[in-house]
Amino acid sequence: MFMVQFVHPPRSEISLAGVLGALADPMRLRIVKSLAAQSDCMSCTEAAPCPDMAKSTLSNHFRILREAGLIRTSKQGVQHRNVLREEDINARFPKLLKMILSYPE
Amino acid sequence: MFMVQFVHPPRSEISLAGVLGALADPMRLRIVKSLAAQSDCMSCTEAAPCPDMAKSTLSNHFRILREAGLIRTSKQGVQHRNVLREEDINARFPKLLKMILSYPE
DNA sequence: TCAATAGTTCACTAGTATTGAACTATTGAA
DNA sequence: TTCAATAGTTCAATACTAGTGAACTATTGA
Numbered sequence: 001m002f003m004v005q006f007v008h009p010p011r012s013e014i015s016l017a018g019v020l021g022a023l024a025d026p027m028r029l030r031i032v033k034s035l036a037a038q039s040d041c042m043s044c045t046e047a048a049p050c051p052d053m054a055k056s057t058l059s060n061h062f063r064i065l066r067e068a069g070l071i072r073t074s075k076q077g078v079q080h081r082n083v084l085r086e087e088d089i090n091a092r093f094p095k096l097l098k099m100i101l102s103y104p105e
Numbered sequence: 106m107f108m109v110q111f112v113h114p115p116r117s118e119i120s121l122a123g124v125l126g127a128l129a130d131p132m133r134l135r136i137v138k139s140l141a142a143q144s145d146c147m148s149c150t151e152a153a154p155c156p157d158m159a160k161s162t163l164s165n166h167f168r169i170l171r172e173a174g175l176i177r178t179s180k181q182g183v184q185h186r187n188v189l190r191e192e193d194i195n196a197r198f199p200k201l202l203k204m205i206l207s208y209p210e
Numbered sequence: 211t212c213a214a215t216a217g218t219t220c221a222c223t224a225g226t227a228t229t230g231a232a233c234t235a236t237t238g239a240a
Numbered sequence: 241t242t243c244a245a246t247a248g249t250t251c252a253a254t255a256c257t258a259g260t261g262a263a264c265t266a267t268t269g270a
Contacts (some may be wrong), residue, residue: 007208017129024126025122060218077216077268078214078216079216100201103198104199161230162228184246213269214269219263223259223260223261229255238244239244
């Protein structure tokens with residue numbers, strides 16, 4: 001009877017290396033772009049960058065984004081609600097996120 | 106009698122994931138900051154982020170920066186001349202480098 | 211009660227990072 | 241010329257990280 005606990009670093013512990021490392025993967029970048037395009041939250045499968053990715057791989061990508069401080073995950077019924085921690089990232093590294101997401105590739 | 110050949114991707118092949126991945130390491134970020142602060146080139150040991158790092162590790166970091174398209178290396182005598190490919194990066198991802206290097210950590 | 215759904219965790223394999231040791235290439239001095 | 245010093249690279253070994261199928265947990269709805 002163990003609830004899944006999500007690890008979210010506080011704003012002050014979000015590191016540049018962590019953020020860059022999390023975004024340095026085409027799949028994770030697409031996940032973040034999807035989340036940035038949404039005003040509200042998305043489930044993991046909604047934000048999945050491609051349909052044929054293994055569930056465990058997707059789950060791992062979300063964990064990496066979460067632990068880097070890029071997204072916040074909460075549980076809502078059977079799904080997970082993922083939101084971009086835009087304010088926290090902007091407070092820590094102003095304009096970085098917007099700039100990275102602005103490049104076409 | 107094999108000359109060491111350096112791999113430098115052309116500007117068009119510099120990828121965002123490659124650049125972010127290369128910069129997503131505190132040691133490599135420090136190397137790039139050192140190079141950005143210099144107007145001319147630096148040898149590998151001059152740009153070394155800390156004195157106790159193994160030579161092979163340092164060499165590997167420079168290789169990663171080179172293959173990501175962040176630096177250009179040429180041989181000059183017994184040393185290697187490393188320069189930041191600022192124009193190429195700026196052409197490909199405007200303002201990204203300056204922004205990343207501007208954060209204090 | 212039981213099946214379906216949404217993710218996580220585990221175990222395995224494959225790729226990548228760090229490092230000491232050995233190697234290559236260049237320079238400068240005896 | 242010969243030899244040592246210097247600057248990096250390459251190799252081999254170990255340790256860590258990513259991708260994936262299979263098994264598992266938790267929630268919902270029939």
